[in-house]
Amino acid sequence: MTPLTGRLRRQPIGERTPRGRSPYGSPVTISSSPSGASGDVTLDSYDAAAHVYLEQSMPPGPAVMAYLDAVAGLVGDGTVLELGSGPGWDASYLESRGPRVLRTDGAPAFVQMLQAAGHQTRLLDVRMDDFGGPYDAVLADAVLLHVTREQFVDVLQRARQAVASGGVLAITLKEGDGEACTEAKLGRPRHFTYWREPAVRAALMDTGWQVLSLEHVAGRVEPWLFVIARTGQVPSKIPRRPV
Numbered sequence: 699m700t701p702l703t704g705r706l707r708r709q710p711i712g713e714r715t716p717r718g719r720s721p722y723g724s725p726v727t728i729s730s731s732p733s734g735a736s737g738d739v740t741l742d743s744y745d746a747a748a749h750v751y752l753e754q755s756m757p758p759g760p761a762v763m764a765y766l767d768a769v770a771g772l773v774g775d776g777t778v779l780e781l782g783s784g785p786g787w788d789a790s791y792l793e794s795r796g797p798r799v800l801r802t803d804g805a806p807a808f809v810q811m812l813q814a815a816g817h818q819t820r821l822l823d824v825r826m827d828d829f830g831g832p833y834d835a836v837l838a839d840a841v842l843l844h845v846t847r848e849q850f851v852d853v854l855q856r857a858r859q860a861v862a863s864g865g866v867l868a869i870t871l872k873e874g875d876g877e878a879c880t881e882a883k884l885g886r887p888r889h890f891t892y893w894r895e896p897a898v899r900a901a902l903m904d905t906g907w908q909v910l911s912l913e914h915v916a917g918r919v920e921p922w923l924f925v926i927a928r929t930g931q932v933p934s935k936i937p938r939r940p941v
């Protein structure tokens with residue numbers, strides 16, 4: 699397996715920002731508003747308030763641990779690319795179960811936090827940066843809920859290209875309809891895109907992933923979808939789904 703190598707290249711997302719309606723769910727608002735250094739208001743909020751997130755969040759509870767155990771069971775001692783590692787709790791837990799985890803985050807403050815704790819960590823914005831690879835798995839726990847539906851599909855495609863044959867994808871999303879912007883928890887704005895099971899399944903199938911498990915998990919505040927998928931057939935062309 700090739701680790702994430704080289705300097706990460708940044709490029710503007712430009713016209714990939716969706717306007718109008720998405721084939722994968724509710725009407726899309728312009729969610730990732732251009733903002734400060736990262737060009738994304740959510741990422742800027744995490745960067746400015748990483749210490750607040752650390753104080754307000756908790757290490758994985760039983761449901762997340764069981765989910766990560768399932769990922770470890772599929773990956774063995776292989777290599778996992780983690781997107782949006784944040785404080786790195788999932789990565790540390792996963793490594794205690796066998797896999798090697800390559801930590802990344804789009805917020806420099808989290809990257810610095812993890813590096814200061816002795817972990818090799820890369821700055822990687824899921825919207826535009828190269829994932830490298832191939833890996834045995836890509837993990838994004840509570841991360842892809844921050845991107846638009848079109849960006850989500852793009853991430854799924856690039857994750858598919860970043861894993862070896864038989865590679866695994868593990869993602870968690872908030873369950874629900876539409877989008878929201880809230881200052882809860884950080885005291886700064888974060889965008890959320892909510893997902894329903896049929897739309898997630900459709901997006902995964904369209905991007906060459908086969909769903910192994912999709913669980914509905916009660917959260918402390920809102921319900922979640924915990925998904926594990928494996929490489930399947932890549933369609934020659936992503937179908938345009940009716941809204």
Ligand SMILES: C[S@@+](CC[C@H](N)C(=O)[O-])C[C@H]1O[C@@H](n2cnc3c(N)ncnc32)[C@H](O)[C@@H]1O
Binds near residue numbers: 738786823838
């Ligand atoms: C809710 S936290 C989850 C952190 C960690 N995965 C966990 O479960 O504890 C969301 C994380 O996604 C990161 N993030 C948000 N947008 C991102 C983007 N465009 N690219 C990479 N990381 C992003 C944030 O910096 C933050 O670390």
